[in-house]
Each structure stands twice: as structure tokens, then as C-alpha cells.
Amino acid sequence: MTLLGEVEQLVLLAVLRLGESGYAVSIRDAIAERAGVRLSRGTVYVTLDRLERLGYVRSWFADPTPERGGKAKRYFALQRTGLAVLRENTRAVERLLQGTSLAAAKGRG
Amino acid sequence: MRLWLHLVPRAWRESVAGDLAEQGRTMAPLVRPIWVAWRVVEIAAVFAADRLRQRAGVRWIVRWPAEAIRDAHHGLRRWRGRPVFALAAIATIALSTGASTALFSMVDGVLLKPLPYPHADRLVQVNRTYPAWRTDPILAPSWERISLAWPEFFALQHARTLDLLAVRTSQLGLLSPSGEAAARELTVAVVSASYFELFGVRPIAGRFFDPRDDVEDRRVVLLDETLWKTRFGGDPSVLGRPLPLADGTRTIAGIVPASFKIGRWKADLWQPLSVTPASRRVDNDRNLEGVARLRDGVTLRQAEAEIDAMLRASFRYRGETGGRLTSFFDRQVAPVRTALLVLLGGALLLLVMACANVAGFLVGDAASRVHEMRVRAAVGAGRGRVVRQLLVETALLVGAGGVAGGLVAMWGVRGLVALAPASVPRLLEVTLDARVLAFAIASTAAAALLSGTIPAFVLARHAAASGSARVTSSRPVQAKLLVVQLAAGITLLAGAGLFVRTLQNLDRVDVGFARDHLLSARVALPQPLYTRPAQYQQYFERAEAAMAALPGVAAAAVTSGLPFATGRASTTIRLGDDAPGGARPIEAQRRFVSPGYFRVMELPIVAGRGFSPSDPIGGEVFAVVSRDMARRFWNGQALGKHFTQGPLQFVVVGIAGDVRDQTPGVEPMATFYISTIQRPPWPNMRVVARTSLPPAALASEARRALAAIDPAVPIENVETMETLVTTSLADQRYRAVLLGSLAAIAALLAAVGLYGAMARGVADRRREIGVRLALGARPAQVTRLVLGEAGRLVAIGGAIGVLGAIATARVSRQLLYGVGILDGWTLAIVALGAAVIAMAGGYVPARRASRLDPASVLRAE
Numbered sequence: 001m002t003l004l005g006e007v008e009q010l011v012l013l014a015v016l017r018l019g020e021s022g023y024a025v026s027i028r029d030a031i032a033e034r035a036g037v038r039l040s041r042g043t044v045y046v047t048l049d050r051l052e053r054l055g056y057v058r059s060w061f062a063d064p065t066p067e068r069g070g071k072a073k074r075y076f077a078l079q080r081t082g083l084a085v086l087r088e089n090t091r092a093v094e095r096l097l098q099g100t101s102l103a104a105a106k107g108r109g
Numbered sequence: 110m111r112l113w114l115h116l117v118p119r120a121w122r123e124s125v126a127g128d129l130a131e132q133g134r135t136m137a138p139l140v141r142p143i144w145v146a147w148r149v150v151e152i153a154a155v156f157a158a159d160r161l162r163q164r165a166g167v168r169w170i171v172r173w174p175a176e177a178i179r180d181a182h183h184g185l186r187r188w189r190g191r192p193v194f195a196l197a198a199i200a201t202i203a204l205s206t207g208a209s210t211a212l213f214s215m216v217d218g219v220l221l222k223p224l225p226y227p228h229a230d231r232l233v234q235v236n237r238t239y240p241a242w243r244t245d246p247i248l249a250p251s252w253e254r255i256s257l258a259w260p261e262f263f264a265l266q267h268a269r270t271l272d273l274l275a276v277r278t279s280q281l282g283l284l285s286p287s288g289e290a291a292a293r294e295l296t297v298a299v300v301s302a303s304y305f306e307l308f309g310v311r312p313i314a315g316r317f318f319d320p321r322d323d324v325e326d327r328r329v330v331l332l333d334e335t336l337w338k339t340r341f342g343g344d345p346s347v348l349g350r351p352l353p354l355a356d357g358t359r360t361i362a363g364i365v366p367a368s369f370k371i372g373r374w375k376a377d378l379w380q381p382l383s384v385t386p387a388s389r390r391v392d393n394d395r396n397l398e399g400v401a402r403l404r405d406g407v408t409l410r411q412a413e414a415e416i417d418a419m420l421r422a423s424f425r426y427r428g429e430t431g432g433r434l435t436s437f438f439d440r441q442v443a444p445v446r447t448a449l450l451v452l453l454g455g456a457l458l459l460l461v462m463a464c465a466n467v468a469g470f471l472v473g474d475a476a477s478r479v480h481e482m483r484v485r486a487a488v489g490a491g492r493g494r495v496v497r498q499l500l501v502e503t504a505l506l507v508g509a510g511g512v513a514g515g516l517v518a519m520w521g522v523r524g525l526v527a528l529a530p531a532s533v534p535r536l537l538e539v540t541l542d543a544r545v546l547a548f549a550i551a552s553t554a555a556a557a558l559l560s561g562t563i564p565a566f567v568l569a570r571h572a573a574a575s576g577s578a579r580v581t582s583s584r585p586v587q588a589k590l591l592v593v594q595l596a597a598g599i600t601l602l603a604g605a606g607l608f609v610r611t612l613q614n615l616d617r618v619d620v621g622f623a624r625d626h627l628l629s630a631r632v633a634l635p636q637p638l639y640t641r642p643a644q645y646q647q648y649f650e651r652a653e654a655a656m657a658a659l660p661g662v663a664a665a666a667v668t669s670g671l672p673f674a675t676g677r678a679s680t681t682i683r684l685g686d687d688a689p690g691g692a693r694p695i696e697a698q699r700r701f702v703s704p705g706y707f708r709v710m711e712l713p714i715v716a717g718r719g720f721s722p723s724d725p726i727g728g729e730v731f732a733v734v735s736r737d738m739a740r741r742f743w744n745g746q747a748l749g750k751h752f753t754q755g756p757l758q759f760v761v762v763g764i765a766g767d768v769r770d771q772t773p774g775v776e777p778m779a780t781f782y783i784s785t786i787q788r789p790p791w792p793n794m795r796v797v798a799r800t801s802l803p804p805a806a807l808a809s810e811a812r813r814a815l816a817a818i819d820p821a822v823p824i825e826n827v828e829t830m831e832t833l834v835t836t837s838l839a840d841q842r843y844r845a846v847l848l849g850s851l852a853a854i855a856a857l858l859a860a861v862g863l864y865g866a867m868a869r870g871v872a873d874r875r876r877e878i879g880v881r882l883a884l885g886a887r888p889a890q891v892t893r894l895v896l897g898e899a900g901r902l903v904a905i906g907g908a909i910g911v912l913g914a915i916a917t918a919r920v921s922r923q924l925l926y927g928v929g930i931l932d933g934w935t936l937a938i939v940a941l942g943a944a945v946i947a948m949a950g951g952y953v954p955a956r957r958a959s960r961l962d963p964a965s966v967l968r969a970e
Contacts, residue, residue, distance in 0.1 A: 025128050041128075041148060042155025045121060050159075064127070067134060071127030 004089045010035060011047045012086050015057055015076050022076050024048065048076060056082030113146050116153030125152055176494075177501050184502035194474070195506060197861075198467045202510025202556055204854055205463035207517025209456040210549045214522050216453050217548075218539030220442050225538065227309040228402055232437035233409060235274065235399030237261065237420060239430055248679065248696055253433040257397040259384045262301065264423055265399070270412035272404045275304040276397035281793075282354055282378055283635040283823060284340070292823040294633055295336075298376035307402055308369070315348045315363030322381030330359035331379035334367035354378075356636055370537070371441075400437060409434055441534045448844055451921045455601055455851045458913075460552060462597035462855055464559035466862045469590040471503065471564035473869045479571045496565040503561030511553030518549065528846075530839030563590070584870065591866050592906045598852075598859035599910025599943060604917040605852035606938040607928050608845040614927035615838055620672065621768035621777065623711035627797060627830035628662075628804035629671055630815055634792035638821055642789030648818065649785065652796050653703055655814045661802035666705040667785065670698075671795040672770035673833040674826070677778060682759075685751035689744055697738055698780040701790050706782070707733075707765060709799045717748045717763035720784035730787050733763040738779035759783075772837040774926050804829040844924065856946060863950025867899055871958045878958050879966030888959035895958050899951030907943045914939070 004012070014030045015022045022030075028044045031037050051057045058079050061072040078086075114122050129148055133141045161170060188195040223229050235257065242252035257265075262276050282297035302318040305311075313334055322329065330352055332341070341347045351358045365379055403412050416432035482495055490498075519541060526536050567586055632652065634645060649667045656665035670678060679696045686692045704720040706712070715736060724731055732752075739747035739761075747761045759781075767777035796815065800807055808827045815824045835842075871878070878891055914935075918925065928935060 023128070024124065025132060040151070040155065042152040045125065045152055046155050046159045049118075049121065049156075061123075067131050068127035069130035071123050071130060073127055074124035 001088050001092070002085055004085060007039065007043060007047050008051060009086070009089060010037060010039070011044065011051065012056060012078065012082055015078050016083070016086065020075065020077050023073055027076070051082065052076075054081075055079060056085060113149040113153070116157075117149065118156055121156075125149065173497070176497065180498045180501035181505060183498070184505045187502060188506065194470065198470065198506045199510040199513055201463045201466055201858060202507050202553075202560075203513035203517055205456070205460040206511050206514030206549065206552050206556060207521055208851065208854075209453070209460050209552055210514060210518035210545060211521030211525055212449075212453045212456045213548045213552075214518070214541055214545040215525055215539050216449050217544055219533060219535045220446055220449060221544075222535075222538055224438055224441070224535075226307070229438065231272070231403040231405070232307070233401050233403060233412070233434040234437050234440050235265070235401050235416065236433045236435070237430055238417075238433050241429070242696075245696060257399045259382065259397060261420060261423075262382075262397055262399065263384075265401075265416060265419060268401075268412070268415055268419060270404055270407045270415045272402040273303050273307050274399065274401040275301045275307045276382070276399050277301075277304055278396050278398065279374075279376065281633050283633075292635075292821050294823040294825050295377040296375070297378045297380055299380050299382060301382050304400075305365075307400060308371075310366065310369045312363040313366050314345055315361070317363055317365075318379075318381040322383060324382075324384055326383040326385050327381075328357065328359045329362040329381065330354070331363045331365050332361055333365050333375070333377045333379075336377045337364050368537075401434075409436065445533050447921060448840070448924055451604075451917070451924070452844065452847050452851075454917075455604060455848055458597050458601055459851050459855055459858075460556060461559070462594050462601075462858055464556050465590045465593040465597070466858050467503075467507070467560040468563050469587055469594070469862055470865055471499075471560065472567050472587055472590065473865060475564060475568045475571060478568060482568055482571060492569045495569045499565035499568055500557070500561045503564070504557045507553060507557040507560055511549065511556070514553065515549060518545075525847075528843060530843050531836075532840050584873075587866050587869075588902060591862060591902050592909070594859050594862045595903055595906025595943075595946070596909035596913060598855040598946065599907045599939060600913030600917065601848070601852040601855040602942045603911060603914030603935060603939045605845070605848040606935040606942075607914070607918055607921075607925055607932070608841070608848050610928045610932065610935055611924070611926045612838060612841045612845045615773040615841055616834075618769060618773035620773060620834070621712060621766050622672065623799075624830045624834055626800045626804055627710070628800055628807055628811060629674065629795050629797040629826070629828060629830065629833075630811055630824050631674070631795050631826040632793070632815065632822060632824060634822060636792075638819075639792055645792050645794075646785065646789045648822070649703070649790050649794055649796070651818050652815055653705070655818060656796055656798045656811060659798070659807060659810055659814055661800050661807050661810075662798045663801050664705055664709045665796065665798040666703045666709040667790060667794045667796050668703070668706055669701040669791050669794055670770070671797060671833075672768050673772075673830065673837050674795060674828075675770075677771065679778075680754070682752045682754045682781075684742060685753065687750050688742055688752075690742075695742060696779075698778050700780060700782050701785050701788065701794070702782050703785045703790075706797075709797055711799070712768060713766045714763050715766055717761070719763055719765075720782075720786065722786055724784055724786050726787055729758050729760045731762045731784060732759045733765050733782040734761050735765055735767050735777065735780040737767045737777050738781060739764045741779055757788075773834070804831075841924075841926075856942060860946050860949040863899060863902070863946060864953065867895060867951050867954040868957075870898070871895060871954045875961065875966050878961055879963040881963075882961060883963035883967065891959040891961075892955040895955035896947070896951045899947045899955070903943050903947040907939070910943075911936075911939065 010031050011027060014027045014034075017030060017034070018026055024041070024044055027048070028039055028041065031039055031044075048057065048059070052059055056079055057076045059074050059076050061074055064070050064072045114126060117125050129145050133145050136144060224232065226232060236253060237255040237257060238253040239255055240252060242248040256278075257276060259276075262274065265271070265274055268274070277298055277300045280297050280299060282295040284293040284295055300318070301323050302320050305317045310317075312331075315331075317331065318329070321327070332347070332352075337343060337347065347361050348363070350361055352361050359380070365376075369375075401412075403409065413432065413434040416434060420430055420432040485495060485498075522539060522541060526539055529536055563586065632649075634648060639645060639648065653665045653667055656662055669675070677698055680699045681694050681696055682699075683694050684690075684692055702720070704722050704724075707714055707719045714733070716739075717733070719733060720731065729751075734747050739745055743750050743761075747764055750761045752759050752761075761781075765782065768780070769775065769777055770780075798804075798807075798811070808829075812824050812827050816822075881891065882888070918928075
């Protein structure tokens with residue numbers, strides 16, 4: 001099983017949520033709104049780049065619009081391998097958590 | 110934005126651009142581009158860092174700085190715990206980098222920077238040559254340095270290879286007394302109109318000259334800014350006002366900036382050439398200094414060929430003549446180049462020595478750190494890591510030393526400039542600028558590498574050694590470092606010794622007269638008031654009497670040329686038929702003196718007689734010739750011989766001793782003296798007095814007494830002969846003092862380095878020494894053992910150092926006087942210095958070694 005980094009996991013989950021309409025800006029906003037994590041733009045781009053190279057997501061260009069200064073938009077969507085990796089990683093975390101309760105647990109000082 | 114986008118990988122450019130455009134829509138149009146550019150850079154940086162992180166080989170770019178910061182903290186803690194060592198190292202580095210930087214800034218300002226004039230690399234000095242002088246032993250050095258005369262100036266203006274030609278000459282002017290201010294002599298520069306354009310000078314107010322002023326006399330003058338401020342209060346309305354001068358009134362046309370100097374030369378007033386048809390008939394002055402700018406693309410040789418041909422074709426009086434061009438820059442700086450480079454070399458040698466010194470201490474320190482290093486090695490720090498750590502720690506010390514060295518350099522430069530003798534040009538351009546800063550940083554970095562690399566590798570080697578192996582401090586490495594220090598130190602000592610000896614030798618030269626207790630003053634009789642020779646005679650008779658009448662003065666006289674004060678003035682005379690070799694023209698120096706001159710100067714008359722107040726006027730003129738002149742032209746039998754100059758007939762009545770009149774190192778010149786009784790003095794003479802009291806004490810009295818004769822006559826340069834001679838040796842003194850200072854620091858460093866090494870050596874060999882003492886060795890033998898080792902190292906280092914000194918002597922041979930490489934005294938100084946270093950460094954450890962209690966040493970093992 002390949003381990004995902006935390007940032008990679010967040011980005012993949014955001015792509016999952018947004019279906020076929022995820023692009024850099026909306027992915028970043030989604031992570032900020034739902035997860036409360038503020039990633040820098042550069043991190044998002046670099047992570048998407050890496051995920052695409054690994055084959056977990058694929059991207060395509062939509063038509064350019066005047067709002068974007070005549071530049072095309074790049075959309076991202078989850079690939080089957082990406083979905084599989086995501087499932088594996090989240091299940092691993094769930095299995096470790098099973099039987100414990102983060103709410104009741106106490107840490108050592 | 111388009112520009113910044115190129116920092117982002119190509120595949121992402123469009124979407125990044127679009128995304129940012131979309132998000133920046135709502136921004137104010139002024140802010141948007143800035144925000145977008147900032148975001149693009151931010152994104153590109155993340156891409157770049159990611160790329161770097163992926164490439165394993167380049168990972169160190171990110172890792173090393175983080176480790177270095179950690180090492181720096183560690184190092185600070187370490188040095189804080191050993192303040193004495195740290196401060197000593199910092200001081201050592203500070204002194205040596207400071208000295209090097211200070212000297213470099215001098216070299217940079219004087220030798221390296223281009224001159225501050227437009228197209229300065231194309232400026233050349235224009236001279237005439239007179240090949241016939243090459244065979245004359247006195248005049249030979251000047252055969253291609255002859256100044257121009259105005260006909261040559263006008264002729265050369267047509268030269269095709271020259272862009273611009275200008276000339277300058279100086280003369281004396283007079284500022285009349287006004288109110289409390291006494292009459293003052295001024296330096297007046299007479300220049301062609303092209304002069305200011307050549308040097309890129311613009312008037313502060315008013316105008317400069319135009320080409321009409323070269324050939325017309327429009328009675329104009331320019332004021333120097335300083336004179337304008339002091340005499341006229343900087344009042345702008347002086348323009349157009351008349352200025353009464355010696356040769357008539359001139360109108361003030363402009364102000365020349367005070368910052369305009371050529372080397373050390375400056376003028377108070379500026380007048381145009383004004384070579385009018387009337388003056389052309391009379392004037393044949395040959396003292397115009399010519400400076401020109403080569404046309405773009407023309408080489409010096411090409412222009413010189415043209416100038417030479419032009420002069421050769423047009424001006425042939427007295428025989429063959431030609432032209433010579435020399436780079437203006439070279440003329441300004443060539444005289445001081447060797448000396449400055451030798452001084453810089455000395456400072457750099459000191460820096461190398463300081464690095465070896467610090468390195469030696471660090472190596473010696475290594476033994477105490479081995480345990481720490483072995484722990485590090487055990488947890489996986491590789492050799493490279495250990496080396497890097499030690500380099501960082503060393504860099505902290507050396508860096509601090511470099512910063513302190515900056516302070517040393519600041520004061521050093523100020524001192525160097527303040528004490529610099531008159532021969533050093535361009536002192537205003539010696540500043541601590543960016544280039545000097547770059548040198549300081551580079552030399553500090555080099556010092557850090559030099560000091561740190563060897564100890565770092567030594568320590569890394571120890572750390573890598575297997576667990577319980579006993580560590581001895583690396584004696585061979587320390588010995589080599591010590592030898593380097595000693596060699597450098599001996600070189601510096603010997604080099605300084607050469608220059609100090611040179612100064613001593615020059616100071617002891619017999620100048621031919623008694624130079625103590627002599628006071629002199631220069632008087633230049635101003636033109637409109639004094640025009641007839643009889644007036645000159647009368648004035649100087651009164652001046653001589655006034656000086657002689659002063660209490661504390663034994664006798665007084667006047668002369669047209671005072672040794673060490675007046676420059677050489679050669680003139681042509683024609684030997685009579687009674688000269689061996691026959692009648693012919695020769696060059697000799699001429700001096701007009703009053704009869705008391707020889708007595709006042711204590712200049713011996715070795716044959717015949719001097720002058721007397723009762724010498725007849727009219728008829729043959731009596732001449733006293735110098736011994737050199739008698740030998741050169743009459744085989745020593747000069748008495749009764751004849752020579753002529755124009756209509757005048759001379760007969761030799763006496764031979765006087767030779768006088769060194771320029772600097773003590775320059776050979777005397779053939780000179781003949783004429784009595785002011787028989788021929789009238791010039792308007793420009795020196796009054797000189799032999800005093801029974803210290804002459805400096807009489808200076809103000811003398812000035813007052815002379816000024817009382819005629820307040821309108823300026824009295825200048827009231828000084829003692831000792832001062833004049835001392836000033837003539839200013840160059841040699843500067844070098845000797847600077848090199849001596851470097852040598853003193855070096856000797857101290859060498860002694861400290863030797864002491865440290867010896868002390869550690871004794872500490873390391875405690876056991877061996879303990880055993881020896883227990884077996885019956887006497888303490889004296891132990892002392893001898895330790896000192897012997899010190900002595901051996903000093904001998905090796907000294908031998909190398911002497912080689913270095915020989916090299917120095919060869920390089921600087923034109924700067925030395927009376928010292929050969931194997932100069933007995935210098936070698937003695939070096940040997941003594943080496944012995945002192947050995948004793949100073951080795952003595953205490955040797956004593957301590959001999960006092961070891963063998964029982965306690967052996968027990969401790």
C-alpha cells in the first residue's frame with residue numbers, strides 16, 4: 001500500500017467532493033471551508049502536479065473565459081487508482097481508531 | 110505578469126494565469142498587477158523548492174544552511190566558554206585583515222582606480238626629447254622629459270592623432286598686504302584654454318578661458334575657490350571686478366572649483382597663455398607641461414610617432430630633437446607603485462601568518478575535543494559533517510575578527526592618508542568603497558578557510574580513529590604551521606630591517622655641509638616694486654644684515670639655491686681652451702651666493718679661496734666650482750681655468766666641497782658659485798643663517814625682521830635645514846614605519862604561536878619528561894631539550910624567512926639604499942630577532958618543564 005501525505009490526502013478528498021468541477025481555486029477554497037486548513041496556492045498546485053504524475057487524478061482544459069483574462073481553466077477529477085489509494089489510506093486510519101475514542105482519550109504531558 | 114510567469118513550469122502557466130486573473134477581478138486596478146506578480150512569484154518559489162527537494166543530489170542546498178545555524182549556536186557556546194582564546198584569535202585576525210584592507214584601499218585608490226577625468230585612459234603627457242643629453246651623466250635621466258615651449262604648443266595643435274592638447278606652467282604671483290593680512294605669495298597657473306576641457310572641469314561661477322585668450326591678452330584671471338572664500342568671502346559679485354596683480358590689473362572672469370587638483374598640485378590663480386605677437390618676440394620659455402588626449406582608436410605609439418616627426422621637422426635649434434608621449438596615469442602613479450605593492454605584500458604575509466597562528470591553536474585545541482567528536486561519529490555524523498561543523502565554528506571567530514578588522518581598517522586608512530608623504534598622489538581618492546569592502550569580505554573568507562581547514566581535517570581524522578587509541582596532538586602538523594609563521598615573521602622582520610637601514614643610511618649621508626642650526630627663509634621680490642638689479646642687491650644686503658643682527662644668529666648669507674629646498678637649475682657654459690678636452694659647451698648648475706655663504710653653510714673650500722666683499726666689479730667674474738665639477742672637466746686642476754657664458758668671462762678662483770642638494774640619496778651635481786658682489790642677485794633668493802640657538806626658536810623673529818624691511822614683500826618658507834632634510838626622507842620614513850609596524854605585530858604573533866605550541870608540547874610530553882627527571886636528568890638538561898626544540902623550529906623557519914627576505918630585497922631594490930641582501934647589520938637584526946622570538950616563546954614552557962615533579966607526573970599516569 002502506498003502512503004499518502006496529509007496534504008495529498010486533503011487535496012484528493014477535495015477533488016472527490018467537487019466531482020468534475022474541481023480546479024485549483026475551488027479545491028483550495030473547499031479545503032479551507034470544510035477542513036479549516038489554509039493551504040498556500042503554491043502547495044495546491046504542486047500537490048495537484050504530483051498527484052497527476054502519480055496517476056491519481058487527471059486534468060483537462062476547459063474553454064477560456066474573459067473573466068480569466070482569456071486563459072483556459074484546468075479541471076481535475078479523481079482516477080480509479082486515486083480513489084483506491086484514498087480508500088486504503090482512510091481505512092487504515094479508521095482501523096487504528098476503532099475501539100478508541102479520541103474524545104475520551106487523555107494525552108501524557 | 111507575463112515576465113514573472115516564466116518562473117512557473119510551462120505546463121502550469123496558463124491555468125495559474127487564469128486562476129489569478131479570476132481571483133484578482135475584484136481588486137482595484139492599481140493594486141491588481143502588484144498582487145498578481147506577488148502571487149506568481151510565491152507560486153513559482155514553491156514549485157522551485159519542490160523540484161529541489163526531489164533531486165537527491167541537490168538536497169544539501171537546503172540542509173546545509175540549517176545545520177550551519179545549529180553549528181553556529183554550538184560554536185558560540187563553545188567560544189563563550191573560552192573567552193581568552195576567542196578574543197586572542199579575534200584580535201589576531203582583526204589586526205591582520207584590518208592592515209590588509211587598509212593597505213588595499215590605498216593601492217586601490219592610488220594604483221587601480223582610473224583617474225577621475227573624462228577618458229582618462231587616453232591622457233598622455235607630451236614631452237620633448239634631446240638625445241644629446243643621453244651621454245651627460247647628470248642630465249641623462251631627463252633627456253626625454255623636456256617641457257614644451259609655446260611655438261611647439263601651437264605647432265602640435267595640428268596633430269591628427271591628438272584630440273586635444275593643453276599646456277600649463279606655474280609662476281609666482283603676489284597678493285598685496287591688506288589690513289592685518291601680510292603680503293602673500295600665490296601660485297599662479299598659466300594654462301591654455303583647452304586645459305579645463307581636457308580635465309573635465311567646469312567653473313563654479315563665471316567662465317573659463319576660450320581659444321582667443323591663448324593668443325590675445327584680455328587681462329583676465331580666474332580665482333581658486335578657496336582663495337575666493339578666504340579673501341573675498343565667497344561673494345559672487347567679484348566676477349567682473351578688477352584684481353590688482355604684480356603685472357597689472359586683471360578682471361576676475363571665473364572661479365575654479367577647489368576640488369580640482371592634479372596629484373598634489375594646486376593653483377591660487379589662473380591666467381591664460383596670452384602669447385601675443387609682442388610677447389612672441391621676447392618670450393622663449395621652455396617650461397610648458399603638455400598634456401593631451403589621444404583621439405579615439407589611436408594608440409600611444411602611433412601618436413608618439415606623429416609628434417616625434419612633427420617636432421623633429423620643425424624645431425632643430427641646438428641639434429636633433431624629437432617628441433615623447435607617456436601615459437599620464439603612469440607618470441602620476443609609477444613612482445609609488447613598487448613601494449605600495451611591497452607594503453600590501455607585507456600585510457598579506459601578515460594575514461597568512463595570522464591564519465597559521467589561529468590554525469595552530471585550533472589544532473592544539475583538537476585533543477580536548479576528540480571525545481566529543483567520537484560521540485558525534487558514533488551517532489552517524491560523517492567526516493564531512495564534522496569538518497563542516499568545525500569550519501562553521503572557526504568561521505564565527507574569523508568572521509568576528511573580520512568585522513573588528515573593518516574598524517581597524519577605518520582607522521588605519523585615516524592614519525595612512527594623514528601620514529602619507531607628498532609623493533603619494535590621489536590621496537583624496539583613497540576611500541572605503543564597495544571594492545574595498547569586497548576585498549575585506551574576500552580576505553576574511555579566505556582567512557576562515559585557511560585557518561579552519563587544517564584543524565578541521567586533523568580533528569576529523571582523530572574522530573575517525575578507533576575507540577581507545579591515545580590521542581596525541583598532531584605534532585608534525587603543528588610544527589609545520591609554526592614553521593610557516595616563523596618564516597613569514599622572519600621575512601617581515603628582515604624586510605622591515607632593510608627599509609629601516611635604508612632610512613638610517615640616508616640620514617647619515619654626509620651632505621657636504623653642516624645641516625644643524627641652519628634657518629632659512631625664501632623671498633620673492635614682487636615685480637612692479639622691484640625691477641632693477643640694483644634694487645635686488647640693495648634689498649638682499651639689508652636682508653642679510655637684518656638676519657645677522659638677530660640675537661642667536663652667528664652669521665647670515667643669501668643664495669639663489671638652497672640644498673634640499675630649491676630644485677636643480679642647470680645652465681650651459683662654454684669651457685675655455687685651457688680645459689683638457691678643449692673648448693666646448695657643458696651643462697652645470699649655477700648658484701648666486703653672497704660672500705658669507707660658505708662660512709654660514711660650513712661648506713669647506715678645499716682649494717683656492719671663497720668670495721670676499723672686496724672682490725672687484727667689472728672684468729673677469731670669479732667662480733668657485735664644486736669638487737665634482739673640477740674633477741669632471743679639469744681633472745681636478747681647476748684653479749685659474751676659464752669659461753664663458755654669453756658675454757661674461759669667468760675664472761675659477763676656488764674649489765668647494767660637493768653638496769647633496771636634492772635628497773641624501775642623489776649624487777651631487779657639478780655646480781659653480783658666483784658672488785652676488787660681482788653679479789647682482791635674482792629677485793628670488795633664500796636668506797640663510799647659522800644660529801647658535803636652536804633655529805626653530807628664531808623662526809618668528811626672523812620672519813618679523815625680514816618683513817620689516819619692506820612689508821609689501823612676502824616672506825615664505827621660514828624653516829630649518831633639519832626640517833628640510835627630514836622632509837626629503839619622508840618617503841623612506843613612511844615605508845620604514847609601516848613595514849616596521851607590520852614586523853612588530855608579526856614578531857608578537859610568532860612569539861605567541863611558539864609559546865602556545867611549546868606549552869602544549871610540554872604538556873603532552875609530561876610523562877616522558879617525568880621519566881627523564883626520575884632517571885636522573887638535571888633540570889637544566891630538560892630546559893635545554895625544550896629550548897633546543899624551539900630553536901630548531903626557529904632555525905628552519907628563519908632559513909625560509911631569509912629566502913623570503915632576499916626575494917623582497919630584489920623586488921624592492923630601487924627603494925633601498927646602501928643595503929645589500931647580505932647586509933651584515935640586517936642579518937644581525939634578523940638573527941637577533943629570531944633568537945628573541947625563540948627565547949620569548951620557549952623560555953617559560955622550558956622552565957616549567959624543568960620544574961616538573963617527576964613523582965607526581967608518574968603518579969598521575
